[in-house]
Amino acid sequence: MASVLTVHVLTGGSGRTCQQVLRAALAQFPEAHTEVVLRPCVDSARAAELEAAEAANAHAVVCHSLVEPEVRERFVREAELRGVRYVDVLGPTLSALEDALGVPPLGKPGLSYQLHREQFDRMDAVDFTLAHDDGLCAHELDHADIVLVGVSRVSKSVTCFYLAYHGIRAANVPLHPQIELPGELLRVAPAKVVGLTLNPHRLRLLREMRLGTLKSDASNYIEELAIHGELVYAERLMRERGWRCIDVSYQAVEEVAMELLRGLSRA
Numbered sequence: 088m089a090s091v092l093t094v095h096v097l098t099g100g101s102g103r104t105c106q107q108v109l110r111a112a113l114a115q116f117p118e119a120h121t122e123v124v125l126r127p128c129v130d131s132a133r134a135a136e137l138e139a140a141e142a143a144n145a146h147a148v149v150c151h152s153l154v155e156p157e158v159r160e161r162f163v164r165e166a167e168l169r170g171v172r173y174v175d176v177l178g179p180t181l182s183a184l185e186d187a188l189g190v191p192p193l194g195k196p197g198l199s200y201q202l203h204r205e206q207f208d209r210m211d212a213v214d215f216t217l218a219h220d221d222g223l224c225a226h227e228l229d230h231a232d233i234v235l236v237g238v239s240r241v242s243k244s245v246t247c248f249y250l251a252y253h254g255i256r257a258a259n260v261p262l263h264p265q266i267e268l269p270g271e272l273l274r275v276a277p278a279k280v281v282g283l284t285l286n287p288h289r290l291r292l293l294r295e296m297r298l299g300t301l302k303s304d305a306s307n308y309i310e311e312l313a314i315h316g317e318l319v320y321a322e323r324l325m326r327e328r329g330w331r332c333i334d335v336s337y338q339a340v341e342e343v344a345m346e347l348l349r350g351l352s353r354a
Contacts, residue, residue, distance in 0.1 A: 091120045095142050097135075097151035097162065099196025102127045103207060105152040108176050129153060130196065132161035139165035142173075149173040154181070155194050208254035216251040219258035220244055225269035231258040233347060234275055236325070237283040238262050238317045239308075240293045242335055242343070246283065249344040255351065262321040273328070281347060282325040282332040287314050289336045 096105045102125050113121060124147070129135055135158045142149050149171055153159040159178070166173045181192045212232075218224050219231065221244065228234055232255045235243045239261060247257035260272050262282075272280070285293070294309045307313050325332045331350075335343050 091122050093122045093124065093145050093147040095138070095145070095147045095149045096123060096125045097129050097138055097149055097153060098125075098127050099130050099153055099155055099158060100127065100199075101197065102152070104199055105150050105176050109150050129158060129162075130155070132157050134158070135162035136165045138162060139169055139171055142166070142171045143169035147171070150176055152176045152196075154192065154196055205254065209252060212251040212254050212256045213248070215256040216247045216258065220247065222260045222269065224258075225260070225271045228258055228260075228269070228271045228275050230256065231275075231279065232256045233258075233351065234272065234280045235259040235283055236262050236272070236280060236321070236330065238290070238314075238321050240290060240297060241283040241285050242340055243283055245340050246335075246344050246347070249340055250347060253344075253348060255348070262324060263317060264320040268324075277329040280328070280330040281350075282321065282330050283335050283343070284318060284322055284325075284332055285334070286336045287311060287318060290314055290318070 094109065096102050096109060098105050106123075106125070109123065113119065124145075126138055129138055129151075135153065138149075139162055141147075143166075149166065151159075151162065151173060153162055153175075154177060159175070163173070163175075165171075185191055215231070219227065233250065235247055235257065236259065237243050243259035243261070247259050250257040260269065262268075291309055291311060291314055294314070298309060322332060324330075333343060333346065
């Protein structure tokens with residue numbers, strides 16, 4: 088079995104910059120086995136010293152984006168004393184810019200995130216929504232800003248991705264009488280859960296189109312009585328749990344998403 092290389096990511100902020108550079112570098116080593124350990128908010132010389140010691144004990148390579156001079160210098164000193172291999176991701180660029188501009192860098196962590204917060208939030212939300220589509224990773228539902236529920240083909244996924252584009256961490260969970268609900272969903276605060284529903288005729292049309300693209304046979308999926316039963320079950324569950332319900336029968340996804348965004352802004 089190939090050995091696993093441990094890489095510690097040290098940063099005074101969230102670590103996004105360092106992680107992106109590391110991912111780009113690791114892509115050049117597709118066969119490598121690595122374990123990446125994020126160590127954010129290293130904001131004191133003492134913390135930097137402890138991180139160097141921990142990296143030495145773990146035989147880890149360190150990628151750091153430490154910008155506070157005292158913190159960076161303490162880490163470099165301790166890392167070299169302990170024989171830790173490290174890469175200063177921002178250091179050479181900061182030095183070159185300082186020489187060219189004639190002014191020192193601010194040396195404050197987290198400024199990149201503050202400048203590009205909206206973009207980073209959107210990227211994080213899209214990643215979260217991808218990982219929590221259609222009931223996936225239910226154990227993390229409490230980390231969502233909003234959880235959409237409903238029967239199949241009520242536009243849960245597409246609405247979630249529209250919300251994610253606006254920086255909202257959205258998850259969705261399908262409802263069906265024969266599928267047991269994840270316990271984590273029932274523990275999410277009711278105000279964060281919103282149900283989507285359609286009228287039976289509209290839902291049947293959407294399901295028929297879906298089956299046409301899949302070229303599969305699932306007559307129960309489009310049978311009127313079955314559809315009615317699913318909707319009755321879902322809407323009763325929403326009432327019992329105190330989940331808000333939106334009828335999306337004749338609303339565009341954008342309209343539904345904007346209504347949800349307005350609700351979140353009032354929360």
